[in-house]
Amino acid sequence: MAAEKLSTRHLLGIKDINRNDIELIFETADNFKEVINRPIKKVPSLRDITIANIFFENSTRTKLSFELAEKRLSADVVNFAASSSSVSKGETLIDTVNNILSMKVDMVVMRHPYAGAGQFLSRHVKAQIVNAGDGAHEHPTQALLDAFSIRQKLGDVAGKKVVIVGDILHSRVAISNILCLQRLGAEVMVCGPTTLIPKHIHQLGVKVEHNLIKALNWCDVANMLRIQLERQDIKYFPSLREYAMMYGLNKHILDNLDKEIIVMHPGPINRGVEITSDVADSKQSIILEQVENGVAIRMAVLYLLASQG
Amino acid sequence: MQKKTIFDGQKIQITIKRLCRQLIENHDDFANTVLIGIQPRGIFLADRIQTELQSILKNKKILKGNLDITFFRDDFRRKDGLVTASSNSIDFIIEGKKVILIDDVLWTGRTIRAAMDALLAYGRPEKVELLVLIDRRFSRHLPIEPNYIGLQVDSLNSQHVKVSWADEGAEDKVILLSEKQ
Numbered sequence: 001m002a003a004e005k006l007s008t009r010h011l012l013g014i015k016d017i018n019r020n021d022i023e024l025i026f027e028t029a030d031n032f033k034e035v036i037n038r039p040i041k042k043v044p045s046l047r048d049i050t051i052a053n054i055f056f057e058n059s060t061r062t063k064l065s066f067e068l069a070e071k072r073l074s075a076d077v078v079n080f081a082a083s084s085s086s087v088s089k090g091e092t093l094i095d096t097v098n099n100i101l102s103m104k105v106d107m108v109v110m111r112h113p114y115a116g117a118g119q120f121l122s123r124h125v126k127a128q129i130v131n132a133g134d135g136a137h138e139h140p141t142q143a144l145l146d147a148f149s150i151r152q153k154l155g156d157v158a159g160k161k162v163v164i165v166g167d168i169l170h171s172r173v174a175i176s177n178i179l180c181l182q183r184l185g186a187e188v189m190v191c192g193p194t195t196l197i198p199k200h201i202h203q204l205g206v207k208v209e210h211n212l213i214k215a216l217n218w219c220d221v222a223n224m225l226r227i228q229l230e231r232q233d234i235k236y237f238p239s240l241r242e243y244a245m246m247y248g249l250n251k252h253i254l255d256n257l258d259k260e261i262i263v264m265h266p267g268p269i270n271r272g273v274e275i276t277s278d279v280a281d282s283k284q285s286i287i288l289e290q291v292e293n294g295v296a297i298r299m300a301v302l303y304l305l306a307s308q309g
Numbered sequence: 310m311q312k313k314t315i316f317d318g319q320k321i322q323i324t325i326k327r328l329c330r331q332l333i334e335n336h337d338d339f340a341n342t343v344l345i346g347i348q349p350r351g352i353f354l355a356d357r358i359q360t361e362l363q364s365i366l367k368n369k370k371i372l373k374g375n376l377d378i379t380f381f382r383d384d385f386r387r388k389d390g391l392v393t394a395s396s397n398s399i400d401f402i403i404e405g406k407k408v409i410l411i412d413d414v415l416w417t418g419r420t421i422r423a424a425m426d427a428l429l430a431y432g433r434p435e436k437v438e439l440l441v442l443i444d445r446r447f448s449r450h451l452p453i454e455p456n457y458i459g460l461q462v463d464s465l466n467s468q469h470v471k472v473s474w475a476d477e478g479a480e481d482k483v484i485l486l487s488e489k490q
Contacts, residue, residue, distance in 0.1 A: 004393055024393070031394040035380065040430040043380035073380075307385065307392040 006304050010129040012118045013138035014179040022183060026148055028300035029293070036072060036295060046075035046306055051107045052100050055132070056082040056093075059111055061267050061291065062132050062142070066109050069298035078105065093117065094124055101127055106309060107302065110134075128305050136170050136231065142266055143176030145297040147184055149290045150221055153262055158185030163215045165191045165247060166225035166274055169198055170232065173266045174225060178204055191215035192247060195236040212247050216257055223264040224249055224274040240273055250276040254284065262286055315470075316443070316460055316483035324459045325354075328440060329361045331457050332409065339371050341435070342407040347424050348377040348395035351412035353474040354442055358411060374399030376410075381423040404432035409457075413472040415441040418453035443470055443483055 006021050014022075035043055051070050055063055063079075070077045080100065097108065109130045110118055115137035122129045133139040151157050162181050168174045168190045178188050182205060189207040190197055202208055209215040216222055227243065237243045249263065263275065263285045271277050280287060316324075336342040339362065346355025352375045359373045379394035410424055421439060428434065442459035448466065462485070464470060469486040473479035 028394065031377070031379075031396065034397055035430075038430055039432065042430070044426070045380045045382075045385050048386070303380075304392065309386060 005308060009305070009308060010118070010122045010131075011140050011301055011305060012122060012129060012131045014140050014143050014176045014183065015138065017140075019183050022144065022147070022180065025144055025297065025300045025304060026151065028304055029148055029296040032072075032299040032303070033293070033296040036292075036299075042072050042074060044074045045303055046070070046073040049106045049306055049309070050076040050078065050104060051109060051302070052078045052080060052105045052127075053132075054080045054082075054097065054100070054108055054110045056110070056112045056117075057133065059132070061294070062111065062139075065291070065294040066130075066132060066141075066298050069295050069302060070109075072295070073299055073302060075107075075302070078103075093121065097121055097125055097127075101125055107305065128309055130301060130305065133172055135172065136175075137172050138176045138179075139172040140176050140180075141294070141298055141301060142173050143180035144301070145290055145294045146173075146177055146223060146264060146266065147180050147186075148297055149264065149286055149293050150181075150186075150262070151184075152289070152293065153286055154220065157181060160186045160221060161189070161219045162186050162221045162223060163189040163191050163209070163219040164223045164225060165212065165215065165249070167196045167227050167232075167236075168192055168201065168225070169196045169236070170228045171225050177223060178206055182206075189215055189218060193237050193243070212249070213253065216249075216253065216261060219261055220259075221262045221264060222249065223266070225266065226268060226270055227273055240270075244273050248272070248274060248276065249279050251278040251282065254279055254282070260284060264290060266290070311487045311489060313485045313487070314482060315462060315485050318481055321442075321459075321481040321483070324442070325357050325361055328457050328459060329358060329365055332358070332362065332440070333365065335438075336407065336409075338366060338369060341405075342409065343401060343403070344371060344373040344409050344411060345376050345399070345424075345428065346373065347410060347412040347420065348375055348379075348397075350414075350472065351410075353476050354413050354440075354472075355411040356476060357474075358440070372401050374401065376424060376427055378420060378423040378427045381427045383419060383423065399431055402432060403428065403434050405435050407436045407438070408434040409438050409440050411440045413441065414443045414445065414470050415439070415453075415455055416445045416448055416470070418449045418451040421453050422451050442472060445470060 008016050107128045109132050111132040112134050115135035117134045118129050118131035147157050164174050181188050189209055191209045265287050344355050346352035359371050362371050375398045377395045377397045438456040440457040441455045444458045444461045445464050446461050467488055471484045473482050475481050
């Protein structure tokens with residue numbers, strides 16, 4: 001039985017929450033998953049709460065998923081995208097958010113290109129903050145939904161072996177995933193070209209492997225990350241084609257492994273780079289389940305945070 | 310804390326039998342009627358009613374589900390209460406059915422209000438009735454009254470009524486808890 005309350009007022013990163021929190025979020029998400037599969041998918045829990053989705057960086061899945069989660073909990077939702085706002089006129093982060101908060105907003109879901117933006121905000125404004133990705137730092141809800149999807153598919157996360165393949169250096173998903181999986185007792189390995197693996201990553205207690213086949217033969221679950229070309233200001237590998245040859249997952253590799261593994265991807269997929277289309281659409285891929293679980297996990301997070309607002 | 314047993318053992322069993330007879334009087338062979346126990350405490354009574362009805366009606370299958378009302382409560386964020394939900398398990402269609410909501414204790418009526426909202430997410434029932442083991446009368450906050458009552462109890466707001474069941478490892482018993490005077 002998990003605890004009855006989260007140990008934190010904000011969800012800024014997996015770093016700040018403990019195993020009990022994660023279990024509580026999972027148990028609540030189980031209930032919400034049942035709710036979103038009903039004919040009427042809405043519950044009135046957050047009907048007196050207003051949530052602002054503030055996205056200083058592009059997003060399709062996360063933004064949509066949060067917005068759906070908020071609406072299914074009956075919260076009032078305001079959306080804000082930096083590209084179409086006064087931020088482009090030079091307003092600071094605190095001013096922007098304080099202005100939004102004077103309109104009586106209870107919670108802020110924020111994505112920002114700089115690491116620590118959520119932390120900074122949580123110290124200066126009264127609303128509860130949910131980090132929807134801050135730079136190359138953390139993306140807690142993605143890690144939670146990934147671990148939740150593994151739990152759903154394999155029954156448990158503890159004792160499972162998970163390899164995270166690709167652009168670890170620029171990936172907030174990788175950091176949050178490593179922390180979350182380790183909290184739940186899984187073994188984690190990272191795999192990718194030397195240039196895309198942070199130098200001191202082994203200090204987090206993860207294994208490092210540069211050979212994709214070896215990594216895949218070791219694991220139960222492979223989480224294939226996207227190559228984040230938008231964050232790469234220098235060349236980290238000769239060409240996408242070469243990357244795809246060395247670290248891309250195709251059906252041939254998948255079929256020749258010793259055991260059947262599960263393939264995940266946080267999206268958006270560069271088809272033909274990290275994974276080929278036939279892998280993305282195969283039976284072993286749980287990419288679309290991840291998206292469905294994303295809504296349930298975000299409902300659970302918002303609900304549990306709101307209960308202690 | 311003072312404890313007073315107000316209902317137990319054989320009396321509870323007789324009452325459940327009586328409630329079942331009353332249900333059969335109105336719902337005949339339960340062809341179009343389903344039982345819904347309200348989580349977390351109403352499900353034990355719903356189980357007992359289902360078993361009893363099935364033995365009276367010669368093992369006819371009676372549909373029963375469990376309904377969780379946590380997300381429909383009206384005191385969310387207003388008091389430190391239970392925020393963790395229990396499971397819903399209603400694996401049949403509610404649409405057009407007669408539904409008997411079942412709970413152990415009726416007090417303010419707020420749980421039943423939430424249960425009716427939660428129920429509507431599964432469809433539009435033809436009719437909804439309420440069965441409770443204990444009715445703490447004259448304490449309602451909402452205009453809600455039960456159709457089938459096990460026992461009516463007069464109690465103070467400061468008192469607490471607790472029902473325990475043999476099925477959860479205790480014994481069939483209803484206790485009235487009062488603060489020490």
